[in-house]
Amino acid sequence: MRSLAVLVAIAGSAHADGYFRDLAAAVRTQLDAAHAAKAPPLVPPVRIDVKWKPVRIGSLDLGAPLVALVAGDLDRDGKAELYAVTSRDVVAYSLERKPHELGRVAFTGELAVPSPRDVVGTAIVDGDAVIAAVSTWATPLRVHWTKRALAASPSAPGFALCKGEPLAQLVPGRDYFVGQLYGAKCRADLLDPEGHALHARATLSTGGRLTVKVERCAPACTLLGEHEYANVGVAFEIADVDRDGRPEIIVSGAGAPGDPDAVKVMTFGEDEKKPAFRKPFTGGVAGIVEIDGAVIAAVRLVGATRVDLWRLN
Numbered sequence: 001m002r003s004l005a006v007l008v009a010i011a012g013s014a015h016a017d018g019y020f021r022d023l024a025a026a027v028r029t030q031l032d033a034a035h036a037a038k039a040p041p042l043v044p045p046v047r048i049d050v051k052w053k054p055v056r057i058g059s060l061d062l063g064a065p066l067v068a069l070v071a072g073d074l075d076r077d078g079k080a081e082l083y084a085v086t087s088r089d090v091v092a093y094s095l096e097r098k099p100h101e102l103g104r105v106a107f108t109g110e111l112a113v114p115s116p117r118d119v120v121g122t123a124i125v126d127g128d129a130v131i132a133a134v135s136t137w138a139t140p141l142r143v144h145w146t147k148r149a150l151a152a153s154p155s156a157p158g159f160a161l162c163k164g165e166p167l168a169q170l171v172p173g174r175d176y177f178v179g180q181l182y183g184a185k186c187r188a189d190l191l192d193p194e195g196h197a198l199h200a201r202a203t204l205s206t207g208g209r210l211t212v213k214v215e216r217c218a219p220a221c222t223l224l225g226e227h228e229y230a231n232v233g234v235a236f237e238i239a240d241v242d243r244d245g246r247p248e249i250i251v252s253g254a255g256a257p258g259d260p261d262a263v264k265v266m267t268f269g270e271d272e273k274k275p276a277f278r279k280p281f282t283g284g285v286a287g288i289v290e291i292d293g294a295v296i297a298a299v300r301l302v303g304a305t306r307v308d309l310w311r312l313n
Helices: 002-011 018-038
Strands: 055-061 066-072 081-086 089-094 100-106 121-126 129-134 141-146 149-154 181-191 197-205 210-217 221-229 232-239 248-253 261-267 277-281 284-291 294-300 306-311
Touching: 066 129, 066 294, 081 121, 081 129, 081 284, 089 141, 089 149, 100 149, 181 232, 197 232, 210 232, 210 248, 221 248, 232 294, 248 284, 261 284, 261 294, 277 294
Parallel strands: 066 121, 066 284, 232 284
Antiparallel strands: 055 306, 066 081, 081 089, 089 100, 121 129, 129 141, 141 149, 181 197, 197 210, 210 221, 232 248, 248 261, 261 277, 284 294, 294 306
């Protein structure tokens, strides 16, 4: 294979004659065929019917304000857990039947200085762990399961917004990150209608504009589209709830804390003024997450430590 690649490089030079150009084309055809033979078969997503029917499934007394929400099957039992990050703890919950606490670990070490007036937090799944950071503490946590107990160890300083990307840093004393960002989310586990991988990245600016880029990777990644959504709050999520190969963008509103809020579900690329679903709330939406195909919204009054969980579908 290496010798074929060398021939391609030689044949691709500016001085290659027709013979070498023909040879290069034949070699490329053989290389493409060899790659296709080794590639795993594509498995397209199977579309499901989604009924948007919001139901309040319970309340959580977190003991401190919620700042981030993420879901992942860290204990490898086939069902994802919900992980809530507060200004003091990371708390794991099961949503089977009704929400119940599985365990919690506390942030420890030195307090962050300076600390913004509004608490900021992030959480992402990285393999078998959740990387959680909060602006009240200097050291983030790597949260994981040890047998049946939730455990944590210190993680690198900074805020993990997306797996594999450099850690973000807060502007000193402010509640947003360097680059005028309130946050970002990434998904690399989605599929297009043919079964090719989709990579989606959403970034929220301090102006309340959410920029979403989606790439199709087959295997090289090419940009499928980029869209902006206005007046988006700090709670948002990317998902493909109906498994049709087109991601949904799920967002909260950009109102002031304490104002009535709403969750909107929009199909990527379609008119944001015609959402697939909209649910208003009297409280603020503090977190949105997809867990095993269900969209969960955490709703609370400003400053409250108790949140109501709503399943939207």
